[in-house]
Amino acid sequence: MNQRPANLLLKQLSSDDFESLKPHLEEVFLELHSSLEKAGQPIKYVYFLNSGLASVVGYKAPAVDAEVGMIGLEGMTGSALLMGDDRASHDCFIQMTSNAYRVEADMFTNALRQSETLKSFLLRYVHALHVQTMHTALVNARSKTNERLARWLLMCDDRAIGERLFITHEFLAVMLGVRRPGVTVALQELEGQGLIGSMRGQVLIRDRAGLVKLANGAYGPPEAQYRRLIGAFGK
Amino acid sequence: MNQRPANLLLKQLSSDDFESLKPHLEEVFLELHSSLEKAGQPIKYVYFLNSGLASVVGYKAPAVDAEVGMIGLEGMTGSALLMGDDRASHDCFIQMTSNAYRVEADMFTNALRQSETLKSFLLRYVHALHVQTMHTALVNARSKTNERLARWLLMCDDRAIGERLFITHEFLAVMLGVRRPGVTVALQELEGQGLIGSMRGQVLIRDRAGLVKLANGAYGPPEAQYRRLIGAFGK
DNA sequence: AACTTATTGTACGAATCCGTACGGTTGGGA
DNA sequence: TCCCAACCGTACGGATTCGTACAATAAGTT
Numbered sequence A, B: 001m002n003q004r005p006a007n008l009l010l011k012q013l014s015s016d017d018f019e020s021l022k023p024h025l026e027e028v029f030l031e032l033h034s035s036l037e038k039a040g041q042p043i044k045y046v047y048f049l050n051s052g053l054a055s056v057v058g059y060k061a062p063a064v065d066a067e068v069g070m071i072g073l074e075g076m077t078g079s080a081l082l083m084g085d086d087r088a089s090h091d092c093f094i095q096m097t098s099n100a101y102r103v104e105a106d107m108f109t110n111a112l113r114q115s116e117t118l119k120s121f122l123l124r125y126v127h128a129l130h131v132q133t134m135h136t137a138l139v140n141a142r143s144k145t146n147e148r149l150a151r152w153l154l155m156c157d158d159r160a161i162g163e164r165l166f167i168t169h170e171f172l173a174v175m176l177g178v179r180r181p182g183v184t185v186a187l188q189e190l191e192g193q194g195l196i197g198s199m200r201g202q203v204l205i206r207d208r209a210g211l212v213k214l215a216n217g218a219y220g221p222p223e224a225q226y227r228r229l230i231g232a233f234g235k
Numbered sequence C: 001a002a003c004t005t006a007t008t009g010t011a012c013g014a015a016t017c018c019g020t021a022c023g024g025t026t027g028g029g030a
Numbered sequence D: 001t002c003c004c005a006a007c008c009g010t011a012c013g014g015a016t017t018c019g020t021a022c023a024a025t026a027a028g029t030t
Helices: A008-012 A016-024 A105-114 A116-142 A145-159 A169-176 A182-192 A210-217 A221-227 B007-012 B015-024 B105-114 B116-142 B147-159 B169-176 B179-190 B206-214 B221-230
Strands: A025-029 A035-037 A045-049 A053-060 A064-071 A093-098 A098-104 A164-166 A196-199 A203-205 B026-030 B034-039 B046-049 B052-059 B064-071 B091-096 B098-104 B164-166 B196-199 B203-207
Touching: A008 A116, A016 A098, A016 A116, A025 A045, A045 A053, A053 B116, A064 A116, A064 A145, A064 A169, A064 B116, A093 B147, A098 A105, A098 B116, A105 A116, A116 A145, A116 A221, A116 B052, A116 B064, A145 A164, A145 A169, A145 A182, A145 A210, A164 B064, A169 A182, A169 B164, A182 A196, B007 B116, B015 B098, B015 B105, B015 B116, B026 B046, B046 B052, B046 B105, B064 B116, B064 B147, B064 B169, B098 B105, B105 B116, B116 B147, B116 B221, B147 B164, B147 B169, B147 B179, B147 B203, B147 B206, B169 B179, B179 B196
Parallel strands: none
Antiparallel strands: A025 A098, A035 A093, A045 A098, A053 A064, A053 A093, A164 A203, A196 A203, B026 B098, B034 B091, B046 B098, B052 B064, B052 B091, B164 B203, B196 B203
16 A cells, blocks of 8 residues: 555545554455445444445335435545544445445544544535435435436446446345336336446446436536535546 | 523533624524525525524426425534535525524634534534435435425424414425425325314424324434434424 | 246336416405 | 415326336356
């Protein structure tokens, strides 16, 4: 770890802040469906992903769920720690296998206490994540399944290496909060328009610009805010 | 202003923190539909509501909007300032007329710089607001119009004085992100079950417990988190 | 190769909600 | 008092999504 990691937050820290965190960073490989946080439980580690994808998922009685936050190499988990809470408000788990650095929660909060610049920088990221969630609330209310699917694929593509996304219809359905067959049909529509290729367990992004157009405003604003608050991001 | 204001945040500040803010607090009456923040524009004031209601609203091209945050006497506007941004990410305006204290953004950020306890307390509130937004994203994806309506009325009632909510179907439709006649029909259903009374421009809460039940999990979790993070709240 | 499991394709009636239109009602102002 | 604007009730076809069920296909295992 002589040069900076791929994670966009770690990459942009000042030298001092990075050095203060560095001795506590542990490299880990995160398997599909690994749990990073559980709702109501203390946060054990903060994860900075270098690749792959994690989802923050909300559960509602009875037996209903949907994604309320997406985190990849542009971000981190454990944002509640920055806000003065030691517990996770939601479940968070790995959607695409990931190489990541993690820090113990205590070490992380220590580092925060010792560096105002670290804290204020990461707070800007948490704000960008909040903006993402607000947009999710908006599009969940007002966008159609195919538009939301296009948005999700674009967000996933922004965070993935290469243009192949390894994801099943079943999980896409949870992410979007719709039926599984609804995803199958929506994917077929996108494929019919040449925007993606769809195979068992994976989606191939063929035409980003076309997807953005189809998303019809569902994609873009949170990404623009991230770039303003943090820096370059996406494809 | 010898005793503490009705606003739950101001009320719970330490004496020192409250005194540091007090000289800069200006009492204002906020008319219906007053704009408190505009997306992309610098934040001028931070508002601590003592009564009434403000909504954070997301816009999506083309010409579509929905509420992504609700703020009343339990909270404040201008949370972006705590996150290191000086601009509003979304529009925010008054849904129910309000008595409020406001502070100029510069004075507010000065006070934050000078008190770690003030900052960390208010960050916990911003976190509670984020939790609210995450739940909104969830229920927008998975709850029906009548369930979301029940949730909204309960949230509004938590923040209102008395049980009469002065709100039109038209605005409720924007809040929920649905058609206006959809609200009319859903209100009739709630009224038919004796949960509310509905008159021109106002809704009367008759049976909170019944509304909670009808909301079917849409109401509650964010409110529980607020109580854990900040303190007592609601009816 | 046979078997098992995960994943995907398809179908269909029902429920929900949309877009839109239009008439009725209410309340405040000229 | 009359008028006007805002607000509410209702209707209707159509689009969308749901809930569910079941068959077909692909991948991995024995």
